[in-house]
Each structure stands twice: as C-alpha cells, then as structure tokens.
Amino acid sequence: AAPARVHTPVPRGRISSRGADARASRRGLPAVSARARDPGDTGEATSSSAPPALPASGLGRREALGTAAALTAGLLSAPAFEARAEDDSKPSTSRPSADYTARGPYGVKRLPKLEHTCVSCFPRCVGDACLLSIDAYVPTPPPVLPDAMFPLVGAVSGDGDVPGDAPRARGPYPLAVFTAGFLVDAEQYASYARRLCSWGYVVLQYNKRENVAGNALDDVVSAAMIRDLIGWAQSDVLLGQLVDTAGDDKNAGVYLVGHSRGGKISALEAVEDPRVRAACLLDPVDNTVYAPLGAGFPSALAAMRERGDGGPPLVVVGGERGGDCAPGGANYLDFARAASGDSWGVEIAGAGHFQFLDNATFVQRAVCEEGRASESEVRGVSQALMVAHAETVFRGAARDAALRDTLRRLEDEFGDAAGGKTENAPWTVLRGLT
Numbered sequence: 001a002a003p004a005r006v007h008t009p010v011p012r013g014r015i016s017s018r019g020a021d022a023r024a025s026r027r028g029l030p031a032v033s034a035r036a037r038d039p040g041d042t043g044e045a046t047s048s049s050a051p052p053a054l055p056a057s058g059l060g061r062r063e064a065l066g067t068a069a070a071l072t073a074g075l076l077s078a079p080a081f082e083a084r085a086e087d088d089s090k091p092s093t094s095r096p097s098a099d100y101t102a103r104g105p106y107g108v109k110r111l112p113k114l115e116h117t118c119v120s121c122f123p124r125c126v127g128d129a130c131l132l133s134i135d136a137y138v139p140t141p142p143p144v145l146p147d148a149m150f151p152l153v154g155a156v157s158g159d160g161d162v163p164g165d166a167p168r169a170r171g172p173y174p175l176a177v178f179t180a181g182f183l184v185d186a187e188q189y190a191s192y193a194r195r196l197c198s199w200g201y202v203v204l205q206y207n208k209r210e211n212v213a214g215n216a217l218d219d220v221v222s223a224a225m226i227r228d229l230i231g232w233a234q235s236d237v238l239l240g241q242l243v244d245t246a247g248d249d250k251n252a253g254v255y256l257v258g259h260s261r262g263g264k265i266s267a268l269e270a271v272e273d274p275r276v277r278a279a280c281l282l283d284p285v286d287n288t289v290y291a292p293l294g295a296g297f298p299s300a301l302a303a304m305r306e307r308g309d310g311g312p313p314l315v316v317v318g319g320e321r322g323g324d325c326a327p328g329g330a331n332y333l334d335f336a337r338a339a340s341g342d343s344w345g346v347e348i349a350g351a352g353h354f355q356f357l358d359n360a361t362f363v364q365r366a367v368c369e370e371g372r373a374s375e376s377e378v379r380g381v382s383q384a385l386m387v388a389h390a391e392t393v394f395r396g397a398a399r400d401a402a403l404r405d406t407l408r409r410l411e412d413e414f415g416d417a418a419g420g421k422t423e424n425a426p427w428t429v430l431r432g433l434t
Helices: 020-027 061-072 078-088 186-197 219-235 261-270 300-307 332-338 362-367 375-394 399-415
Strands: 107-110 114-117 131-140 175-179 202-208 254-259 276-282 314-321 344-352 427-431
Touching (some): 114 219, 131 186, 131 219, 175 219, 175 261, 186 254, 186 375, 219 261, 254 261, 254 375, 276 375, 300 332, 314 375, 344 375, 399 427
Parallel strands (some): 175 202, 175 254, 254 276
Antiparallel strands (some): 107 131, 114 131, 131 202, 344 427
C-alpha cells in the first residue's frame, strides 16, 4: 500500500472562494482564503470634468495617453483611472503573482544540435558511452517598449507582471538541465523546455548513448554527467555568455528538472552540487525491483535524508496512477516527504507515469498504466508548477502566493472538466501551502 500523504493543509478540491469555506467547514479543515478583492477598489466616488493628475506610478506613457483619451471621450470614469494608477504605484509584492500557467514574456530559440563528451565520467564510461547529444533552448528578450524608453517621472522600473526586471533582462540567465526518464528521448519533453525558456531560463536537454543491450549507464555516472554538463555550459563560448551557474545574483545558479529515473538522478545531483538552487521532480522513481539498490545505484531518498535538511527546495509532482512504474515506497510521496521544509508537493489525480510526456510511444503506453487524466492536463499542471517554483527561487516571487494563485488558475482551466469532476480540483496539495 502507498504510504500516507505527507501533509494536506487544504481540502482536496477547488482552491477558490466558491464553496471552499463550506466544504472546509464540513471536513473540519481551515477555510481557504477567498480571492482578494481588486486593489485600489475603495468605492469612493469622485467627480471631475478634467482628467485627474497622474500620481507617481508604474503607468507607462503610452498607457497614460490612451487612458487620458478614454477619459476625454467619456469611455472611462475618473475613479477607475485613479484606482488603476494607485494600484500600479504599489510594490509588486502586494499584487497577485504572474500567470505561470501561460507562456512567459521571452522568445525561445533552439540552437543547432550540440555534443559534449563527459571527460570527468571516465573510466566509469568510455568512448561513445560518455557522449551527450544536447538540445539547448535560449531566451530572446522582447523588444523594449516605449514605456521603458520614455518612463514617466516617478515610474518604477520592472513593475510588470513578471517580478523584477526579468522581461527586460539580457542575461545572465539561470541554467536549467532537464533529465529524461530511462530510455526516453529528450524530444518527448520539448514543451517543458520551451515553457521554462520563455520565462528567462537557458534550458539544456540531452540524450545519452545507452540502451537495454548491456550498455546502460548507472546512476552515479548519470549524475556525474549532469555535473559535467553544468561546467561545460559555463565554459562554452556561446552559452557561457548567457548563464551564471555559481554567482550570487538572483539570476545565477542551476535548476534541475527530471522525470521518472531522471527525477531521481536530478535529486542525487541536487544534494551534492552547491550550484543547484532548486529542482523539479516529475513523478520521480527511486530504487525498485527493476533498479535495485547496489553499486552504482544509490538511493536518492537516502541521500536526501542523510543530508539532514533534504537538500535544495523541490517541487514534486506525482501521478496518482503510477502503478508498477512508480511503486509505493519509492515514488513521489516519498520524495515529497524527504524534501526540505520549503518544498512543494502536488499529486495529479488519475495521471499515469508516461502521461507527463509530450507524445508517449505505443510501448510506453502499454508498459505503464494510464489514468483518466488527459495528457494536456498533466503537462499543464506540471509545467505551471515547474515555472512557478523556479520563479520563487530565482526571481523572488512570493512563495505562498505563487503556489496558491497558480493552483487557482489551473482550477479555472482544468477543474470542472478533468475526469468529469464538478466538485473537486484534479489534484491534491501534499505540501507547500501554509
């Protein structure tokens, strides 16, 4: 039997004000706070025939001129304009978090295929076994808007939907390394790389030269490949100009993402490499009867526990229907339990192990059980949580607000339709909400 949930601070169901208080009361749980009312909505009446003076705010020149024209034409009331200006003058920490369920503000460029030989892996691997085939995704900043070129007096730089100055940054960017599951092609996770890159991360996906015909690489070598790949990216003539893997800046450091065995390998590297600031584990799997504990195959869960603090903060996203591919005692529930105190854990109801992929093969679908959740739902939830978690670590987004707001937006998109459910959101928060 699967182990008990780690912690469920909110009732399983909608993370919104619609009926949440009533359900929480019936179940003896604290009610989830309702959606915050619109900032600046004071309800005070203001009467004036002339447009109000613009306070020191983040309203751009183009928006201010457009708003003034709307006031003159009678299309917008003065109170609404004052409320908007007052709202935009507030610090970004007082606003709802950015919409991490959507594509970010950056363009995405995929570089030509790259190759790298893991020299530090020798002699545990030799020849072509040490060769990595790499797909690199780099962000391209959006064009500078007139608001940025001609700011109003008193305007605050970086008061956009993305925390800080991320939309205007030209680098360096955090480096993200995505590790695929056992014998799964990196291309089957391309949508994850593009989504994370669109939020201002350089993302590396890679394939190893291994198969089931006797040349599978062990977990120690696989973790060493991630370590070597991070160093290579920093020293590469092109990527080295875009990433900072060890600096003190908020945009510096490494974010590891992995699915299945790739989640385990990412966890092994995260607890050992100080450059890794956070990790996202998608339905991770530790040692099982198919990959038993032994030389070259250490337990990531044991490594996290032995460290004492669980390692860097994690977001663990698990599929309820992992079955034999992600058995109890070695799956996402155990990783969520062993993670550090500021980690997140979410279980997706009715999600199978390979439904996290962009396009699972016939064999993959046959080997691992599929649930009632749709692939688009599983990917949508996973990618939104992946981005939201990264932004709290690297860009300073408010941790609780990022998770709560992201779950609310996901509920609006998937809550009613997923699995025919009408009363419950299709996930359980295992840990993360306070």
